[in-house]
Amino acid sequence: MNNTPAQDGTGFSYSRTDFEELVDFALEHARKLGATDAGAEASEGCGLSVSVRKGEMETVERNRDKSLGITVYVGSQRGNASTSDFSRPAIERTVQAAYDIARFTAQDPVAGLPEPEDIAPPEAHPDLDLFHPWAITSEQAAELALRCERAAFDTDARITNSEGAGVSAQQSHFFSAHTHGFRGGYASSRHSISVAPIAGKGEEMQRDAWYSSMRSAPELASPEVVGRYAAERALARLRSRKISTRECPVLFESPLAAGLLGGYVQATSGGALYRKSTFLVDSLGKQVFADHIDVLEDPFVRRGKGSAPFDEEGVRTKPRKVVDGGRVEGYFLSSYSARKLGMKTTGNAGGSHNLTLASRRTQPGDDLPEMLRKLGTGLFVIELMGQGINYVTGDYSRGASGFWVENGEIAYPVQEITIAGNLKDMLMGIEAVGADVYNYGAKTVGSILINRMKVAGS
Incomplete structure (x- = not known):
């Protein structure tokens, strides 16, 4: 040898x-x-x-x-x-x-x-x-x-x-x-x-x-x-300040929006589903996103970071629509988890393959400045801290930094705040997805605007 x-x-x-x-x-x-x-x-x-x-x-x-x-x-x-x-x-x-x-x-x-x-x-x-x-x-x-x-x-x-x-x-x-x-x-x-x-x-x-x-x-x-x-x-981010506690719309910068998509994947993966340790148990065919949201999986993207001709078990992979108009069309299953659920493997032993989250409302001109205008007055988040997600209940609480936005324009940077909500409400509350698409690992998504979250400050 x-x-x-x-x-x-x-x-x-x-x-x-x-x-x-x-x-x-x-x-x-x-x-x-x-x-x-x-x-x-x-x-x-x-x-x-x-x-x-x-x-x-x-x-x-x-x-x-x-x-x-x-x-x-x-x-x-x-x-x-x-x-x-x-x-x-x-x-x-x-x-x-x-x-x-x-x-x-x-x-x-x-x-x-x-x-x-x-x-x-x-x-x-x-x-x-x-x-x-x-x-x-x-x-x-x-x-x-x-x-x-x-x-x-x-x-x-x-x-x-x-x-x-x-x-x-x-x-x-x-x-x-x-x-x-x-x-x-x-x-x-x-x-x-x-x-x-x-x-x-x-x-x-x-x-x-x-x-x-x-x-x-x-x-x-x-x-x-x-x-x-x-x-x-x-x-x-210089001259950042705290803000008072309030409820407001929140715009997630595109790299962080990919994290929201990752949270959805974890909640609809086989291990969480058969253990019933997810807030999205038995969600197949049900509405979990706003009705303008689609999620596509394509394992065959050339040079894609999540591309694979087969999964870790040698099961064939294939392009598919995971979410269609906000409804769950498929889980992320290995052979083992599929058998536990009485279902068929989806070719996802080892994880998802090149996911893209898109909105049917997105226009080519929906860049970040336009997304800030859609936000109006609210919080634009560019950094998250901590791992405050309870996948059993969907409760979401993370330390955050970003910018306070007024009338569609950045007013000043903010820090030392916490944003909180529930993933079930957050996914249903997606109002817009930007055309400022960013590829983060095996996930591609633009900035995401959520209608309302709790912001805890000073």
Whole structure:
């Protein structure tokens, strides 16, 4: 087996063929031990992360990791084990450990591999253009990070400090197979540049941050653009004040709006549903958003951050409408959670794939200034703190910072406030979604205007 770094520019130490041999060896050993079913995955990741602060190099980190995981079924009993040692004896010991765990684990009648008819056949694995290795040296990465931070400092003399800037280049690949006939794997990459400048001095200091993240390095925003925008965000927060407690409309900036969509996904995911630990239990076919809201899922977006030809179980993925006119059209289910609910898997083992939340009311001109005009008088939120969401009840309470808006214009920055409501009311209370679309990980959404929330201040 090839244990030296590949010479094709990927930086990987193992080839796809190497991984297939490792996985097949693990599955064959599981069969010899008496497993009724088994699945295995071999993976490898490597990358470079560089950080600078105030014009000086801070850290250079190179990461390289590998793993082989094996899941063994003995009837309806399941065991799992993993190793970072790819030698044959180590793999045999790992498979034995998984088998032993399975033999002494309680019976679970819904445990098992996905049904054969749900598995993505090899010919149905589209190339989604997810792998773009970045052959960057630590010196080159440091220069990009320094340019980014320098641009922030050069924006205004009131940028007095920095929490640093960073550049990251990461890539990985895997191969997975199981005894119900699935075989597949692919390589992917994710690169980023970020900075966190500080404006003002003493008690008046304000920080903000910005970043750019892409599969392909040439698609990243320039270091200067990232640095200047982060600085402008920090400067806009100077002279922040508290406001009195009130109820008012709230506009969530698009990156935060993606978090609201993430909350919905968590509330309609299999584990929460079968445990009945969600405020959206039994919501299929019911109205949970305002009637102008649609949510689409598309796993096949080229270079998409949430793209995948199959899910973590090898189940085929497919584009679908998750929410149609505010009504729930589908959950996010793995094979296990689907069986617990008496339903079919939706190909979401491992999470959602490229979700887009849109409003049928949105017009091309609904940029941020227009969304502020729609807000009228209320709160524009650009930062949230804490994890104050109770998914059982839907109660929502988060620390927040942003801007008070009067008559559609930003009046002044605000801080040290709390916004509160209930996610059920918030989703139904969406009045508008902006055309200022932002991609945050696997979620794409514009700013979101909610009709009314409680704002606790001084």
